[in-house]
Amino acid sequence: MMRRLFYNKIFWAAAILLGLIGAGALFAPQMGLPDPQEVNLAAKLLPPSSEHLLGTDHLGRDVLSRLLYGSRVSLGSVFIILLLIVTFSTLAGSVAGFFGGVIDSAIMRTCDVFLTFPTIILAMFFIAALGTGLTNVVIAIFFTHWAWYARIVRGIVISLKNREYVLAARVAGTSRGRIVARHILPALAPQLLVLSTLDIGHMMLHVAGLSFLGLGVQPPTPEWGSMINDARQYIWTQPQLLIYPGLAIFVSVMAFNLLGDAMRDASDFSFAEVES
Amino acid sequence: MSALLSLKNVHRRYRRGGFFTRTEMLHVLRGVDLELEEGASLGLVGRSGCGKSTLGRVALGLERPDKGSVCFRGEDIAASDPASYAEFRRSVQVVFQNVQNSVNPRMTAGEIVAEPMRNFFGLSKAEAVERSRPLLEQVGLKASDADKRPTQFSGGELQRVCIARALAPKPRVVVFDEAVSSLDMLVQARVLSLIEHIRDEQGLAFLFISHDLRVVAGLCREVALMADGVIAARKSSVKELVATGHPAIGELLASLPPAAPGR
C-alpha cells in the first residue's frame, strides 16, 4: 500500500495541501496574526492590506486570522469525533464479531436503531434539549455515525476470526485479548484509517452546516460555517467574505476526499495481491 | 492406557441459510468415533465437503462438538482443569492447507514460530525468536530466515514455517489438514519427506487429512475413510480400504489425477 501511494500524485497533492492547512491550524497562535475576535468597527470591511492580508469583516475582525483559527475548530472537532467513533466502534464491533450469538444480535440491532437517525435531526434534538454549542454537535455526529463503523469492524472481525492464522494462534495458546491485539487490530487499522479519511470531509460539512444554521459553534468564536452565515448580508457588496470560508471548506473537504480515495485505491490493490 | 486423543460419538451441526431463507441445519459430523494412539500415523480420507476439516477443528478444540466428547489422555477437554487443558493445548498442534492465510502477513517468520513458545514456555519475545532459528533449520530453512516476512517466502517454504510453528511447543500430535494440497507436485514431495522425517525422528503422532489417496498411501501406516458424517472404515493400508468397496472410495479413486512420474 505504501509503495503504491508513494507514486500517486493526487495523494501527494492532497497530503501537502492538508499538511499546510494542518500547520496553519496548529501554529495559528504563533503566527503573530491579529486577534480573530477583536472587534474594531472603525476598521470594518477593509480591503486587503499589509496589516490585514485578506481584509476585515463587518465587525472589523481580521479575515485571515478568523480563517486559520476557524480551521482549528473544524479540524479539531472532526478529529475528536473520529477518535470517539473509532474507539467505541472498534470495541463494539469486535465484541459483536468475536462472540457472535446473542451479544452480536443485541449490538447489531442497536446499530440498526442508530442508523435510522439522520444527523441533522438528531443534532436539532440535542440542541433543543441541551442548548446550542459545539459539544452537542460532536455528540450528535458521534451518535449518528458510530454504527456504520461498528458494522464494518464486525464484518472484518468475523472474516478474520476464522482465518487460519487466527485459528493457529488459538492453537498456539494465545489468549483472546492478545489475539485481538496482535492479529485482528493490526489488520483492522489500515481499513479504519481509509474509512475515516473518506468520512472526514463529510463530517466537516456537518460541523460547518450546523454552525451555519446557528446550532453549532457560537459567535464570536471563528468557524467556517458561522463565518459564511455572518457574511450572508454582504453577499452582493462584499462577496469575498463568503468566498474565503466557502473556499476553505471546499478545498479541505476535497483534499480529504482525494486523500481517502487514493488510500482506498492503494489498499484495494494490496488486497488483490494477498488474495492471488 | 487410554488413547492420546480420542473423539467419542462426536456430532457437529452448522446453521445454514440467512435471514430470509428458512434456516436449515447441516449435520456434518454424525457420531464420529476416532482414536489416535501415541506415535500413530493415521490418514483421514473422504471426498471434499464430507467434514474432514470440521473433524480436525473439533479434535483441535477449536470448535465444541454439539454432542459427544473429545478426550486427551482419556480426559474430556471440555471438563478438564486449566493445567490439563494447557497440556492438551500445547500437545495438539496443526498445519493448515491455505498456506498464505496461515501466517499473519505483518509478522516475521521468527515471530510466527515464536508465538507458541512465548505462550507455553513463558519466554520473552526476543528469546523465543532466537529459539525459532534452530527450528527453522530443522525444517530445512535457514536461521536467518527468521527475519523474513511471509511475502518473501514461496508456498513450500511458508509451509515449512508453519510446520516449525507446529513443532515449536513440542507437541505429541500434529493435525495436518490438506497440508500439501495447495503445493505443486515437486514441492509436495519435499514437504512430505520432511514430515516423514520428523515423525520418525520425534515419534510424533499425526492425523493426516487429505482427499488425495496417493499422498496418504505413501505416508500413513493407517487410513480411515470418512463418509456420511462418520468414520466408515479404518484399515492399515489404502489397498485394504479400496478392497472394502465402499462407494466413497470409488469416488476418491476416480478423482485422482493421472499417475505422474516421480512420487
Ligand SMILES: Nc1ncnc2c1ncn2[C@@H]1O[C@H](COP(=O)(O)OP(=O)(O)O)[C@@H](O)[C@H]1O
Ligand atoms: N463454519 C461453518 N459454517 C457453516 N458451514 C460450514 C462451516 N464449516 C464447514 N461447513 C460446511 O460443512 C461441510 C463440511 O466442510 P469441511 O469440514 O470443510 O469438509 P472437508 O474438509 O471434508 O472438505 C461443508 O458442506 C461446509 O460447507
Ligand SMILES: [Mg+2]
Ligand atoms: Mg477441508
